[in-house]
Amino acid sequence: MPELPEVETVARSLRPRIVGRTITGLDLLDRTLLRTGGRRGLEALRGRRVLGVRRRGKMLLVELDGGRTLVFHLKMTGQILFAGEGTPRDKHVRLAVRFADGRDELRFRDVRRFGFLLCLAGPPESACGELAGLGPEPLAVGPAEFAAILKGRKGRIKSVLLDQRRLAGIGNIYADEMLFAAGIHPEKPASSIGPGAVERLHGSMRRILESAIAAGGSTIRDYRDADGQSGGFQSDHRVYGRTGKPCPVCGASVRMSRVGGRSSHFCPKCQPRPRGRKR
Numbered sequence: 001m002p003e004l005p006e007v008e009t010v011a012r013s014l015r016p017r018i019v020g021r022t023i024t025g026l027d028l029l030d031r032t033l034l035r036t037g038g039r040r041g042l043e044a045l046r047g048r049r050v051l052g053v054r055r056r057g058k059m060l061l062v063e064l065d066g067g068r069t070l071v072f073h074l075k076m077t078g079q080i081l082f083a084g085e086g087t088p089r090d091k092h093v094r095l096a097v098r099f100a101d102g103r104d105e106l107r108f109r110d111v112r113r114f115g116f117l118l119c120l121a122g123p124p125e126s127a128c129g130e131l132a133g134l135g136p137e138p139l140a141v142g143p144a145e146f147a148a149i150l151k152g153r154k155g156r157i158k159s160v161l162l163d164q165r166r167l168a169g170i171g172n173i174y175a176d177e178m179l180f181a182a183g184i185h186p187e188k189p190a191s192s193i194g195p196g197a198v199e200r201l202h203g204s205m206r207r208i209l210e211s212a213i214a215a216g217g218s219t220i221r222d223y224r225d226a227d228g229q230s231g232g233f234q235s236d237h238r239v240y241g242r243t244g245k246p247c248p249v250c251g252a253s254v255r256m257s258r259v260g261g262r263s264s265h266f267c268p269k270c271q272p273r274p275r276g277r278k279r
């Protein structure tokens, strides 16, 4: 699933392509895509100008004049792409948006169809529960706030990092990579991590998210930015998706286990299992 770095990359590539342009038409090709707002809400976007594009957590917000916002969640396989007028739409295109100037259209394409769209008439953070419930942005969280987020959480650290109400935008790939970089086992209870390790984890979170954004995100399956470019950070993954391969630090075999229903990749030597937790 596209996580913070991928959605940030999509937002950055989308911004120069649509900000300032006026929407002239929207074709909703799959009714199930639209979760809030209804067809009427979409119709009301005709004639509106795009004021900005931003990311919040794993969601992409397209802000329009008149206080309206389109919120995209790419989920597993959602893609934002541009196609020339008349280029055939394949069966996975679920929405097409046309603009007053130019002969291209923005398409939302989604093979697995888990992605969704919200069409909001008011301020997004109050009009949308999904946005209102999000925790802070990881790159805006300082060391003290980060320590406070983990403090008192008895849950396993991997699950806390994935909990969008605590921190918004971290998913499976980056949680595994930041835990490896900090030498913390994914099953360690968050509240039992010492201050030194919490500081290391905060540092690795920032470093890894920033490097992943700089690399244009990770392309695991079909992730692309709005220019059709794939990401490059997958070649820097040190444990994610590397089960059975040697740890780049110590050479031990990378292992995979399930934590809170999610596959977790870790090095059994660099990330010692917490005491009292059996394999």
Ligand SMILES: [Zn+2]
Pocket (backbone or CB within 6 Å): 247, 248, 249, 250, 251, 252, 267, 268, 269, 270, 271
């Ligand atoms: Zn290792």
